[in-house]
Amino acid sequence: MKTVAKSLNVCHVVANINENSGGPAYSVTNLAQALSEQGIYPHLFTLDYQGHGKQVATKNVNLHSYTATKLAKYLRGFQPSAGYALQNLAAAELDLIHNHGLWMFPNIYARQAAVRNNLPLITSPRGMLESWSLRNSWFKKLPAWFLYERENLQKAIAFHATSQEEANSLRQLNFHQPIAVIPNGVSLPNLDTQPSREVLIRLFPQIADKKWLLFLSRIHPKKGLDNLLFVWKTLVKQFPDWHLLIAGSDLIGYQSKLEEITATLQLQSQVTFTGMLSGEQKASAFSNADLFILPTHSENFGIAIAESLAYGVPVITTKGAPWEDLETYNCGWWVEISQPDLTNALVQAMEMSERERQAMGVQGRNLVKAKYSWNAIAQDMSSVYQWILAGGEPPSCVQFYSA
Incomplete structure (x- = not known):
């Protein structure tokens, strides 16, 4: 040696x-x-x-x-x-x-x-x-x-x-x-210089005047998106002012299956698949999201969770990801891998006032600054x-x- x-x-x-x-x-x-x-x-x-x-x-x-x-x-x-x-x-x-x-x-x-x-x-x-x-x-x-x-x-x-x-x-x-x-x-972005919502709205007009529930990760069975779509079907009437954005690369052709599920559930007007987002588009998604979700089956870390917190966005994820800190620092929800648990967390998060979610986001950004x-x-x-x-x-x- x-x-x-x-x-x-x-x-x-x-x-x-x-x-x-x-x-x-x-x-x-x-x-x-x-x-x-x-x-x-x-x-x-x-x-x-x-x-x-x-x-x-x-x-x-x-x-x-x-x-x-x-x-x-x-x-x-x-x-x-x-x-x-x-x-x-x-x-x-x-x-x-x-x-x-x-x-x-x-x-x-x-x-x-x-x-x-x-x-x-x-x-x-x-x-x-x-x-x-x-x-x-x-x-x-x-x-x-x-x-x-x-x-x-x-x-x-x-x-x-x-x-x-x-x-x-x-x-x-x-x-x-x-x-x-x-x-x-995680690199901490400067929140004062982030792109506006219009960057994504120009590409996807259907998300204007909606609150954004953001998923941003690989499109893969491991990420639990099928569970999320079934849960979302039960919530869209209760929360008509919210829209689910599913962003990420699809290297194995799995998105087509998710689009079939979306059509079967008649969710096309409440769900948008954006494809891979990078640069200004990715920054616009993170900085203007109201809530981030990663309903994963397994993560060794979950970099997208940390990125979301760095932008001051509270997170919902499962115990398939090692993020007990979400509860410890009161900046999100860390739930079992099940549709009922995802449903309960989403209802709690979306019923909160914007000010309450923003306060959780501040705590999440402080967590990233301190530990990551x-x-x-x-x-x-x-x-x-x-x-x-x-x-x-x-x-x-x-x-x-x-x-």
């Missing part, structure tokens, strides 16, 4: 950072950027799936991006030339490899580069070891587990979990390595890297296995 350099060269490996692919594209790039201010020289290794939108922009990060071949697109990122490039980078420059995610060939390349160059490997599962995720497409994951994924995880010198729940999932799978529990970070700043998170991660490479007293965020 290499000795600690004055400025550590750490490579973050992630399957892709294309903007339509979901939370890790943003959380990994933001982490790498924040680490650049902590005496870390960050590299980022990834494939570019150009059909999934532009890559998330990076600043002060040495980006090693390889255009995904046709074979890579159909075979989970299989691109040996990129793997060789990562091995060469590891041999020449790196002190440590930080792998993000599972089940993709770039994650295998991260392990191979670390092992062949005697570098420490840290792995962030990014929610992919939660029980719901393991059950989803289990017939594909089971052979992958025995072929390569278990070995990938066994070779990690330590894990990074974004919540205690994710750390518990690692222990339940009988992994005994140290686990650093460090949440994702990128600067504090990068300090914790940097201390973990230094400890792994140089030893000494472990950081307070690191947990050890106890039988």
Whole structure:
């Protein structure tokens, strides 16, 4: 193992950072950027799936991006030339490899580069070891587990979990390595310079003069949107001044099924599918929403929840997401994964006055400011890297296995 350099060269490996692919594209790039201010020289290794939108922009990060071949697109990122490039980078420059995610060939390349160059490997599962995720497409994951994924995880010198729940999932799978529990970070927007409602109303006139219930995340069965639509059907007559906005990328064709449910329930005039929102449109959605909802079955963190709170919007989510803080800080509702519980939370939230919801939003923004700043998170991660490479007293965020 290499000795600690004055400025550590750490490579973050992630399957892709294309903007339509979901939370890790943003959380990994933001982490790498924040680490650049902590005496870390960050590299980022990834494939570019150009059909999934532009890559998330990076600043002060040495980006090693390889255009995904046709074979890579159909075979989970299989691109040996990129793997060789990562091995060469590891041999020449790196002190440590930080792998993000599972089940993709770039994650295998991260392990191979670390092992062949005697570098420490840290792995962030990014929610992919939660029980719901393991059950989803289990017939594909089971052979992958025995072929390569278990070995990938066994070779990690330590894990990074974004919540205690994710750390518990690692222990339940009988992994005994140290686990650093460090949440994702959030950038606090300036609420005085946000785009107006008109940005979205010009695109979707049907949402004018309505209060906005916003969902903004990937369109995927894991997110519980079918449950939300059935609940929404029972509430639209009681709350005719509200409109449900469903925003997000659809990489697997699931939105068409949700649109069928919407039509069957005769909700077309109360529900709008906006597609992927980014830039000014995304900021308009968050800054002008009256309430945010994520009725998810499983999240390791739930970056969209933190983003919503950063904009001062109260949140409803389920106990599939590790957000007990919503109740602790009185900035939202944290309910069981059931239609009756979602219904009760929505009724409470929508019956509140605008002033009461805004007060909850202020408390949510204060929570994000206190616990989820990128600067504090990068300090914790940097201390973990230094400890792994140089030893000494472990950081307070690191947990050890106890039988």
